Amino acid sequence: MKKLLSMLLVLVLVLSMVGCGKKDDADKKEEEAVTTEETSETPETSEEPKAQEPETDYSGKKLTVGIWGGNDAESAALAQVISDFETKTGATIELKTYTDINTQLQADFIGGTAPDVFYVDGSMFPFYATLDVLLELDPVEMGTDAYYSNLMDAFTTKDGKIYAIPKDVSTLATYINTDLLESVGYKVSDIPDSLEELVTFLPELQKKLDDKYGAGEITAMTYNQDLARNLHIFERNGASIIDDEEMSTLSSEGVLKNLDFMMELVNTGALKTPAEIGLGWNGEVFGTGKCVIMEEGNWVYGNLKQNYPDIKFEVRDMPSYLGEKSSMSFTVGYAIYSKAKEVELAKEWIKYATGDGMSTWVAGAGCLPSREDVAKAMNIEADPVMKTHLSQIEYSVPWQKGTTISIVNSAYQNYIPSAVSGEMTTADAMAKADKQANDEIKNSR
């Protein structure tokens, strides 16, 4: 009897453990079969709605929305948009927050468990568009004319099909620390507005800073060795960093000319990266008063106001190059999963979040609206900082360049420090970067 009981107990334990193993199999098997690295499933958070008098009849339906995590202000703003939407339609929204969206969303696409609607970063859009995982959207139904055209173009494929709607945009502008500037005897209006003139102005500014504060204490201007920031310079005069086959052409003549100009600026010694100064990013360098000029996106505005309130600054247009103004814009859109169950509800969500709900989101998250009518209604231009950022949209280059851009950027970031330190000429460094990027692309094809 005793032996029978103990055998039964063992069997129960074994079966319960096997049961646990099998339940995760269905999800994990697809993930495990796909990856040899770890991917972590993030827990889904569900919202409890209080449905009162829904305008349209979606009560009882659930929509999954995939996002990446943001700071507290963004989360609060999104929660507000969600609760407004739930009140309006009676549906429930379930948020799925990704910690590493590029990796995890790919795994979800492969496993067929992607959320109905999800964020699509402008730079990842070309890749997703090739995978048949995005639902094509009708321009008339989604009212695509209302959005800024260059943002809408970022989510349109070469054959004119639209797969996502831009929900916001951020642009780069020039931030100037007025206190530091005036302490060495300049006014904001002294700063030239073209890069060519900056080549002579910045060393003078740097010398005055060194004389006053000690050598190497404060840098005149920071920059980033990142194609996401340098692209608009490199692609001037029709140059392109990739060719028609999306292979890297960083060492092409046109790109090299523009890159050499950037090196002229860097070689003045007045331009440093945050890493060379020993800090994390431009915002930190600017906020701790270690540089006078930086080029950053509107996301830094809220950060400066909150964390570094003592810094007095002014924001200006980005300097022009070769007679043309330009900047970079970073846009994120909403796309619908091609195998989504709640397609109509997903479209309603997109129309709301990029329509009536956009002002709530944009105000909370500190970015810019992607449509002109919302910008006017919110009176964005009342704040001079946001007005400057807004005005950069029309001549900004969206950060997006085919499916190979991240490979090209990796190779660029790998070899540009050698060019900056003088170890290699820019031509050699970019040739090496090209070889690495193209080898990687060829290995994948």
Added chain:
Amino acid sequence: MGVKTSMHSNEIAVSRQKYTKRERREHRQGYLFLTPAIIVTSIFIGLSVLFVIYLSFHKVNLFNRTYTLVGLDNYIRALTDETTRVAFKNTLTFSVIVVPIQTFLALVMASVLNSKIKGKMIFRTVYFLPTLTSSSALTLIFMFMFSVTGPINGMLIHMGFYNKGINFLQNPNFSLKVIMAMNIWSTIPFYMTLYLATLQDLPDSMYEAAEIDGANAAKKFFYITIPYLKPMTAYVLLTSIIGTLQMFDQAYIFSNGSGGPANSTLTVSLMIYRYAFGTQNAMGFAATLAIILAVVILLLSLLSQKITKSERLY
């Protein structure tokens, strides 16, 4: 002659032995206990490994489930690719430098902590702390410490070696060495604890006997402590070889995923990650790299096992 024959007949008797009913029941119970582990392992590890081997011979698009057989194409590409060579060189250099230093320092520290110094308990606790921190947090801390305006540079400037700081993070000559230092620092405590545990069994009488024979501390260390710890060293060598050859997270955080200044922090795991989750559907090539890395690790582990064969505990 007589002895040999009887031993011979004993051996035959053992191999033809029938298990008793009780023994067979115990064997059944044993298999029953093993079943959950076997099921889970065979699905998550066995099937996955087979799938990866399958993938390595194909060009794969997992999104629309197309698998095109390309035979050995991926392997030839991997073995002739320049970046792969750099990645393997980095990974092997990393392993070859980190493993001996780690093992030796752990040995020394364990034998010091085993001696009769004051405050042993405090030292043991403090020295064990690095193992408890996550490697990602450690990487960020070390990135700060080795930054241009960080404490290490401050110390070097203060001591007069340099006028301005060395940019450890951006200099290809130094970046991998910083990761090595960080890895050694964070894994020594774990191995030190293993050695310490083994040393508890070493009877003091052996040291006393050596002292009577006139041995000083160094001789005691080399002729008593190290030989006694040989089995544990075999284990430590094996696990640290496997661990260092798979290093990924520190290189990823350090170089922000790009593989560092001039590919100096590109390890094979980082390369596999970039191909597998990149934007070019290169899962087949990533699988190939993974298989090649697994073969390299297997060969090195077998080598390490062969070298320490006589001293194995298992």
